[in-house]
Amino acid sequence: MDLEWDSDCSASMDSQSAGRISALEFDISTEEPPRVHADSGPSSSQGELHHRLLGPSLSKSGQSGVDQNAISQIIYRASEGSKYFERQRQQERELTKKVHATLRLAASVSKQELTAAQQRVKVLMKQAESTRVLDQTIVHLDCDAFYASVEELDFPELKTKPFAVGGGVLCTCNYEARKFGVRSAMAEFVAKKICPQLTVLPLNFPKYIEKSNQIKKILREYDSNLCAMTLDEAYMNITKYCEDSNKSRSEIINNMRNRIFRETGVTVSAGIGPNSRVAKIASNINKPNGQFEVENDREAVMNFMATLQVRKLTGVGYVLERQLNALQVLVCGDIGPKSNILHQVMSSSTFSFLLECYLGLGPTVIKPMDQIQRKSVGCETTFSAASDREILRSKLLQVCCDLEKECKRLKLAGRKFGIKFKKDTFESFSRSKPVSKPLSNSAEFFKLGTVMLDAVMPIKIRLIGVRITDLVDLTYEGPMRTYIRSLTANGLDQCRATSSEHQLQDAFKSAKVEVSSEEIETHIPESSGQVRSAIQAMNIVEAQESSTARKRDFPVVCCPICSNRISAESALVNQHIDWCLSRRAIKEALQDSERSMKI
DNA sequence: GCGGATCAC
DNA sequence: TATGGTGATCCGC
Secondary structure, three states: OOOOOOHHHHHHHHHHHHHHOOHHHHOOOOOOOOOOOOOOOOOOOHHHHHHHHHOHHHHOOOOOOOOHHHHHHHHHHHHOOOHHHHHHHHHHHHHHHHHHHHHHHHHHOOHHHHHHHHHHHHHHHHHHHOOOOOOOOEEEEEEOOHHHHHHHHHOHHHOOOOEEEEEOEEEEEOHHHHOOOOOOOOEHHHHHHHOOOOEEEOOOHHHHHHHHHHHHHHHOOOOOOOEEEEOOEEEEEOHHHHHOOOOOHHHHHHHHHHHHHHHHOOOEEEEEEOOHHHHHHHOOOOOOOOEEEOOOOHHHHHHHHHOOEHHHOOOOOHHHHHHHHHOOOOEHHHOOOOHHHHHHHOOHHHHHHHHHHHHOOOOOOOOOHHHOOOOEEEEEEEEEEEOOHHHHHHHHHHHHHHHHHHHHHHOEEEEEEEEEEEEOOOOEEEEEEEEEEEEOOHHHHHHHHHHHHHHHOOOOEEEEEEEEEEEEEOOOOOHHHHHHHHHOOOOHHHHHHHHHHHHHHHHHHHHOOOOOHHHHHHHOOOOOHHHHHHHHHHHHHHHHHHHOOOOOOOOEEEOOOOOOEEEOOHHHHHHHHHHHHHHHHHHHHHHHHHHHHHO
């Protein structure tokens, strides 16, 4: 691999590559298709299945000196025969097919196509190169085994013992546990087979959030616009800070890390580079409790990337790694020489991504997370697989209530509602539907969800999730909302609560669900008191209605806008409110135009 | 536009 | 005995 490569010699570089990449190089035997059936003897993907079962954190730090082969055998034996295992095996077969398809595609590329690709790649390469920025200092900061590290502060005796945080599936583990081959995302029972003395602590998010805030407070002194990706990870642009300081950037970050440890007791690792992609990769080099700097120099950056295994790239997971490795792209440096064929077999966005990685390009503008608008909000839950209608509905209700809580917290509603299921076989699928009015309450979620659930019954599932997209910001104070608020300053919230309560009842009635107080406690112990009481109220109303001669189908609520009493049937309520709002809107618009005429 | 897949953490 | 939850994006249909 020519590390001296630059845009001025791209033509000669590319012709070299073209000379070496013959179409035949990718020829695989299409006469002998990959074995895809379990009963066809030892599968060609058997070794890969071990690899797949090892999970995503194989390339993480703290795994050197671990006998991966032995671990792999234990995991395989622990998993064998389970539904999870069968699903993994099936996915591995499908992936093997996909990889073979990619190889066939690569083999089918003609010389002419390759030559044409070469021209195109040259243009794309030059375009990408023209975006290079080398005058910014970007830092990626990553706390080491964060949750475990925070727990060690409370339980110092755990420091010398292997332990993990999580439950069912591990979220993270300390470095003592990693010596045994324990990893994040590993099933707890598997981890205990590898390391029987492993202690597993439950998650304690409030504690992690507090510690994270302490750390971020320090970080903000270096860049007030930092982007905190998660509790334990942040990007910073310290260009300005460096300019105002007479220390080297490496020294600045070293001091910062020492200070974080002194003041919070948590060790952090850092990567320093010209952009966030390079910084992110660099932060992993000397983990834990270390840092690595890549000079803001084109050649230094490309040298750094060249020897990097593609799996280390953020955005390259198990699947893309398999595809790339099959095409003999093992490290980033291989991307350049193989760029012509990659251009032919990868999607254009994946190709651009790979090109950026090869060149060591990446974002240099770091935006605070609160300036990045979210696109969806969802809740899901896993339970012991069930096919019973009532059990599934109670699970659905639980996630709908959780979602409502999230909507309230974030002050968001959604114009599209979606539901997700995972079958007991671990296959998952989803359904979604646009709605006329932005949704944010559990009754409406539950009503839509019930229809979607019924449509797939009978079915045995282990997970239900609900999600809204096409979000509407309820805090947005447009002229309309301000006007409404001024009109209804007193009674609005009360009316809304009443209305919501009746809609919930409505949803339950239409879904023909009977829920006792005990069941509510059992299924949704953490649901809000408001929802609980709404359901209880519904049951009372239902009892009353069934015992009386039902003079009307629905109770009455007051309109939050005009305060008139209307039937609480949700369709009528919505219809009335829409009409009422549009009436107000017209009036307001008229007033506005009158005012502007006077001016 | 929907649903499935992939990825990060 | 047994394998998570949340959010984003891309791609094929």
